[in-house]
Amino acid sequence: MSYEFNPESKLFEFPNPYxxxxxxLLAAGGLMSLGGIGTLVAVRERIAQGADLPALKVIGIAVLLLxxxxxxxxRAFVQLRYFFGRNRPASLAPVVAADVDGDSNGARFYKETLRQNAISYPEPRGALNGLLYSMLPSLIFAPRVIQRAAQSQFYNFLALAATFVSFLICWLAFGQSRADGWIGLAYGLFAFFQIIRPMTRSAAGATDVQVGKGSLIALVVLAVLGPVMLGMFASRLPSLDEVSVNGVVCVALLCALLSCAVFGVALKNQLRGAPDAVGAARVMDTVTMNAHPNKLIEELDRILMSRWYSNIPNRRYTRRSPQITGRxxxxxxxxxxxxQPRPQANxxxxGIGHALSTPRFFWLTCLTALGLAGVLAGRSPPCWSARPSCRGRRWPAPPHLPSASSRWACSV
Structure with missing residues (x-):
């Protein structure tokens, strides 16, 4: 991030957007770090009596939390200060150095855009994209990275909704059979990849999300036949010894659906209003002079220099000096x-008060709070629960429990 200090101008000094x-991030990171340290402290006595596989699993979870x-x-420490300098945002096209002739495909594209006095927006393709853009007409004017995120989250919402309906049907139909533990594992693994997939796609290298008929058919088949297939193979599946994560998967799917819905509402509030007006002013003039053509270019350089924004040099994308033969x-x-692009005010x-009182930022703040709540819910503190057996070993009771008459197991 570039930063330029100018005591005479506070133009590029504005509140931190992060x-x-x-x-x-500070609240989530602090609590997860404390949870990891607390888990390590809680398992120390268990390790002193002899390390076994359950204890090693708890240590692995503690390290993951840390x-x-x-x-x-x-990430929060990196974003504590935000500087906006003359190199931000990125240039529209490759910049040509001073006193050097040059051009690029990007520069030619924007020159043609100015000549046409219009900005073209690529039309979305695909059935679900058509539905999305009909609900959010202003989305087509948003930056490409925002459009890709909206497409991805919209498709993710539909996929998670179909998964949630299929999961409920399967849980209610086969929740009392031997397949009970496998229901949560199968749907939890599928939901995990559905939730992580939008976050693993690079914003810079991602392409528009295209959802065709094949994807829709696959989701419908999975939602309808998934419970039946799992019930058919329930008798052949090994028992998981009362291990069940169905409740966790149900809550995770509901939270994921709620997050996608809040994202949509936040995006809709961000896209309110008409896009900024764009226009081009055409000027034609005739110059009569008796001098070398380079003098004309020098005069144009002086005119453009007088229009520098905040005395910041322009970004030069094309320069072709005059070439003549003879006199x-x-x-x-x-x-x-x-x-130089300038930051927009307001x-x-x-602060939190300003964000909650402004419709533009309210739902974005709710989305951030929902993410924090998800992190806190996923980081369960170390606890002790009674179990019928644990390799015949009697463990000491934690200090907050009255006796050690039962066998105890540490779980995170």
Missing amino acids: KIQNLA GLGFWFLA QGQFAAEMFEET RVAE
Whole structure:
């Protein structure tokens, strides 16, 4: 991130746009780190009596909690300060160095856009994209990265909804059979990949999400026949010894559906209003001068320099100096530059109170809070639960329980 300090201008000094997200990251990272440390402390006495597989699993979970907690904290620390300098945002096309002739495909594209005095937006393709853009007409004017995220989350919402309906049918129909534990594992694994998939796609290299008839047919077949197939093979599946994560999977699917819905509402509030008006001013003039054509280019350079925004040099995308043969004749020259982009006012939430009182930021804040609640719900503290057997070993009761008459197992 570039930063330029100018005591005479506070143009690029505005509130940190990551302020609310940093609060959530610090809270989540701190609690997960404390949970990991607390789990390690709780399992120390168990390790002293002899390490076994359950204890090693608990240590692995503690290390995972510490890793995630430190990752959240590190991300918040990086975003504690936000600087907007002359190199932000990124240039529209490759920049040509000073006193060097050059051009690029990107520059030619934007020159043609100015000549046409219109900006073209690619039309969405696919059945579900057509449904999405009919509900959010202004989405077509949003940046491509926002469109890709909206398409991905919309498809994810439909896929998770079909998975949730299929899971409920399967749970109610075969929840009392030997397949009870396998129901949660199978649907939990499928839901995990559905939830993680949008987050693993690179925003820079991702393409538009295309959902065709094949994907829809596969989801419908899975929702209808999945419970039946699982019931057919229930008798052949090995027993999981009362291990069941059906409740966890049900809550996780509901939270994922709620997150996708809040994302849609937040996006709708962000896209309110008409897009900014775009126009081009055409100026044609005739110049009579008795000098070398380079003098004309120098004069144009001085005119453009007088229009620099906040004395920041323009971004030069095309420059073609005049070339003539002999003492006189025709020549051609070209210059294409962009003034420094400027930050827009009132586009940053100054605090939680401002975010909650502004419709533009309210649902984004709710989405951040929902993510924090999901992290806290997933990080369950170390607890002790009575179990019928544990390799014949009697473990000591934790200090907050009255006796050690039963066998106890540490679970996270």
